[in-house]
Amino acid sequence: MGICTLIVNPSSGGEKATGYLDLMRTRLSEMFEEVTVKKTEKQGDAEKFAQEAANHGHDAVFCMGGDGTVNETINGLAVAGKSVSFGFIPLGTVNDLARAIGIPLDPEQAISMLSEAALVVLDIGKVNDRYFVSNVAAGAIPEAVEGVSAEEKTKYGPLAYFIEGGKALAKQTMHRFRITVDGETFTQESPLILIALTNSIASFESFMPQAKVDDGKMRMVVFKEFNLLDSLKLLPQLIRGEIKNSDAVIYKSFKHATIAVEDGENLITNVDGDEGPAFPLEIEILPSFIKVYGPAAT
Ligand SMILES: Nc1ncnc2c1ncn2[C@@H]1O[C@H](COP(=O)(O)OP(=O)(O)OP(=O)(O)O)[C@@H](O)[C@H]1O
Secondary structure, eight states: OOEEEEEEOTTHHHHTHHHHHHHHHHHHHHHOSEEEEEEOOSTTHHHHHHHHHHHTTOSEEEEEEOHHHHHHHHHHHHHHTOOOEEEEEEOSSOOHHHHHHTOOSSHHHHHHHGGGOEEEEEEEEEETTEEESSEEEEEHHHHHHTTOOHHHHHHHTTHHHHHHHHHHHHTTOOEEEEEEETTEEEEEEESEEEEESSSOBTTBTTSSTTOOTTSSOEEEEEEOOOOHHHHHHHHHHHHTTOGGGOTTEEEEEESEEEEEETTOOOOOEEETTEEOOOSSEEEEEEEEEEEEEEOOOO
């Protein structure tokens, strides 16, 4: 039956984690001979615990938390480089990877799904020296979104990101980027560049309907200069999942890219919802990198 580690972020999702811990431990002890539970106290703990579990020969590592905890756990497993299965119970506000794989957003349902789960193959991405599972965002909007506080997230949920993002958009702050996508180079002024591994970005599941979790590709959307009319046209395209056909963006499907800021600003990036590495960025896909406990195909 094997052994596993369960990493729990007690602060995730308005401190819901502890309430589900016993239920999860019981479920895992039906699936594994031995379950080691580790609680995070600060940033970096989930990554460290995942790496240690992989290096100690654990067969699977699970985590309970938001996208930040999922990202850290994946980073720990990727750095260890061992073949370890991964599972998670979504407890955050956004939960993009859960949405992409079809893991129930209700923690109790996600826990009960585990007994009939299948191992689903998942691509992951690498941006400079960090790994990611959902998305990378760069530009004036992610810069603004970084300022969303934990209180705002609890109060408004994913809407908090849209409010801050909308304010940055209204200010029309642009940066000039030099982008190379699979060997093709271009420059573009943009308020926002999004790189998506899966369909769901910032809880918006119809953003990139064509993106599958194991298709070996990423998608880049470079937004052009916006005026009100453009954004009115863009909104229905976004809702219908047709952003790739919009005149308001440059859309690329790719495996490797580099992005530099030409106007010399020290822009920050956002990776899976948390602050990511500084520019210039090198982004690549690691196809079929890990197996994740997800819903069995019907
Ligand atoms: N015991 C703890 N107390 C406070 N913060 C913690 C603790 N353990 C980890 N953290 C922090 O929590 C962050 C991750 O939170 P996570 O993204 O999992 O949940 P969330 O913020 O509720 O979800 P979301 O990102 O979807 O809003 C980590 O970056 C880490 O810094």
